[in-house]
Amino acid sequence: MLTVRGLVVRYRDATALDGVSLRADRGEKVALIGPNGAGKTTLVNTLSGILRPAAGEVRIEGRLAHVPEGRQVFGTLSVEDNLLLGGWRSHRRDVAPIYALFPALGPLRRRRAGTLSGGEQQMVAIGRALMADPELLAIDELSLGLAPLVVQELADHLARLSAERGMTLLLIEQNARLALDLCDRAYVLETGRITIEGPCRELRHDPAVRHAYLGGAVRA
Amino acid sequence: MSAFIDYLLVGIATGCTFALLGTGFVAIHRVTRVVNFAQGAFAVLGGFFAETLLSHGLPHGLAEVLAVVAAGGVGLLCGLVALGWGRVPVMASLVITLGLSIIAEAVTLLIWGGTPISYPGLGGRDLVILGAQLQPQYLLLIVVTVVVLAGLAAWFRWTNLGRALTACASNPYAARLVGIDLNRMGLLAFALGGMLGGLAGVLMTPLIPMTYDGDVQLAINGFAAAICGGLVNPVGALVGGLVLGIGEQMVAGYWQASAETGVALVVLLGLLLWQALRERETMS
Ligand SMILES: Nc1ncnc2c1ncn2[C@@H]1O[C@H](COP(=O)(O)OP(=O)(O)O)[C@@H](O)[C@H]1O
Ligand SMILES: [Mg+2]
Numbered sequence: 001m002l003t004v005r006g007l008v009v010r011y012r013d014a015t016a017l018d019g020v021s022l023r024a025d026r027g028e029k030v031a032l033i034g035p036n037g038a039g040k041t042t043l044v045n046t047l048s049g050i051l052r053p054a055a056g057e058v059r060i061e062g063r064l065a066h067v068p069e070g071r072q073v074f075g076t077l078s079v080e081d082n083l084l085l086g087g088w089r090s091h092r093r094d095v096a097p098i099y100a101l102f103p104a105l106g107p108l109r110r111r112r113a114g115t116l117s118g119g120e121q122q123m124v125a126i127g128r129a130l131m132a133d134p135e136l137l138a139i140d141e142l143s144l145g146l147a148p149l150v151v152q153e154l155a156d157h158l159a160r161l162s163a164e165r166g167m168t169l170l171l172i173e174q175n176a177r178l179a180l181d182l183c184d185r186a187y188v189l190e191t192g193r194i195t196i197e198g199p200c201r202e203l204r205h206d207p208a209v210r211h212a213y214l215g216g217a218v219r220a
Numbered sequence: 221m222s223a224f225i226d227y228l229l230v231g232i233a234t235g236c237t238f239a240l241l242g243t244g245f246v247a248i249h250r251v252t253r254v255v256n257f258a259q260g261a262f263a264v265l266g267g268f269f270a271e272t273l274l275s276h277g278l279p280h281g282l283a284e285v286l287a288v289v290a291a292g293g294v295g296l297l298c299g300l301v302a303l304g305w306g307r308v309p310v311m312a313s314l315v316i317t318l319g320l321s322i323i324a325e326a327v328t329l330l331i332w333g334g335t336p337i338s339y340p341g342l343g344g345r346d347l348v349i350l351g352a353q354l355q356p357q358y359l360l361l362i363v364v365t366v367v368v369l370a371g372l373a374a375w376f377r378w379t380n381l382g383r384a385l386t387a388c389a390s391n392p393y394a395a396r397l398v399g400i401d402l403n404r405m406g407l408l409a410f411a412l413g414g415m416l417g418g419l420a421g422v423l424m425t426p427l428i429p430m431t432y433d434g435d436v437q438l439a440i441n442g443f444a445a446a447i448c449g450g451l452v453n454p455v456g457a458l459v460g461g462l463v464l465g466i467g468e469q470m471v472a473g474y475w476q477a478s479a480e481t482g483v484a485l486v487v488l489l490g491l492l493l494w495q496a497l498r499e500r501e502t503m504s
Contacts, residue, residue: 050397068397072397075390081386085383085400128398132398
């Protein structure tokens with residue numbers, strides 16, 4: 001579904017990604033974790049075609065939709081307009097399934113997206129991405145700035161979407177525990193390079209991962 | 221009293237042309253961040269196009285519509301040059317539009333010469349409103365402006381394309397993510413600006429003869445109107461245009477005609493100063 005090989009991305013002289021390779025199979029949930037400034041956002045922006053790679057290859061079979069870091073809703077537009085704009089490429093105009101998925105958005109459909117809470121905006125951003133009918137959904141910082149309860153709810157939604165529709169998920173997350181619990185496989189990105197990869201249930205017990213990303217906590 | 225009503229009505233009508241020009245500024249700036257100095261040239265060309273088409277025997281209505289469409293085409297060309305398919309920085313685009321307006325002036329002078337042009341507007345007897353006499357063309361100008369601006373507002377709100385333009389203004393990064401082509405939207409905005417400017421020119425030429433170098437004056441007035449809406453709000457541009465139009469007529473009527481031009485500049489300067497001060501306040 002998604003294959004990235006030897007990807008190099010630079011900002012002027014600064015190399016943000018230095019030979020990154022990763023893959024995600026159909027229906028798979030893949031986590032990408034790593035510290036601030038590692039290059040995670042750079043990677044998804046390259047997948048979306050916002051940035052051009054200096055070297056390497058990106059192959060995506062099917063449509064990619066991208067929920068950007070910081071949500072990036074159209075703040076001055078209504079929730080409904082945000083969703084409709086998500087269908088720009090797919091020409092989809094039927095927003096009802098999104099309200100069915102996120103019932104909380106229904107009563108807010110006429111509200112300006114910029115006036116909503118962080119959690120509601122994240123729902124709008126995910127709903128907007130889903131309007132593109134994607135086979136691959138990339139989410140950059142799902143939990144950033146959101147209350148734990150809201151994050152759990154969103155994570156449940158994503159797990160369901162993946163299970164029911166066979167949608168492939170690329171989840172970028174600061175909260176490594178959440179990412180490792182939700183996903184099948186994970187990559188650790190550090191200063192532009194993949195340093196660790198493997199199934200999530202193995203990485204949960206990996207000493208290096210535990211030390212750096214799980215606060216060293218010992219948990220069975 | 222009837223003089224006051226007279227100034228008021230004429231002021232509203234000229235204010236409408238400023239509002240059309242101002243909305244053109246807004247339409248382009250919202251999407252591209254470029255202040256299009258060629259906006260006044262669109263109006264001049266609209267007037268000249270209409271005059272030429274009419275003098276070649278095209279009927280009223282058709283000639284004016286074609287002139288507006290042609291002005292839209294000029295706007296599109298202007299956008300192509302100024303935006304350079306997204307490879308030109310905003311500041312450079314701004315200077316390019318200034319250059320284009322000078323070229324447009326020269327070309328207009330070459331093709332049509334230096335004599336002011338005009339053509340008959342909407343026929344019929346003068347309307348008498350509260351004791352003031354008004355040519356029907358003034359009313360036409362006001363009605364068309366209201367209809368066009370209302371239609372434009374609806375178009376921005378309710379159509380896919382209009383919504384996409386608004387999205388580019390609201391969040392360009394997110395617009396790219398959902399697949400909107402910012403370069404095309406920029407060109408569309410320029411075409412729209414061209415049509416709005418052209419419409420202003422087409423409607424005002426029967427009332428105030430158009431000259432090849434009238435663009436600067438028009439651009440200043442339109443820009444001042446647009447600044448009232450912070451260059452992003454079309455309603456602000458409408459209000460600004462009306463205030464400016466009425467203000468200028470009052471100054472010209474009760475004080476002296478030559479001061480008319482100064483009003484726009486004073487208002488413009490005041491608004492810019494006020495906005496700069498406000499920005500400083502929010503920053504500190
Ligand atoms: N627009 C930019 N211009 C220059 N450098 C950038 C830009 N965006 C990010 N960077 C740099 O690239 C590196 C990776 O950043 P980013 O992809 O945002 O990391 P992450 O999402 O993992 O926090 C960082 O060193 C950051 O400073
Ligand atoms: Mg990031």
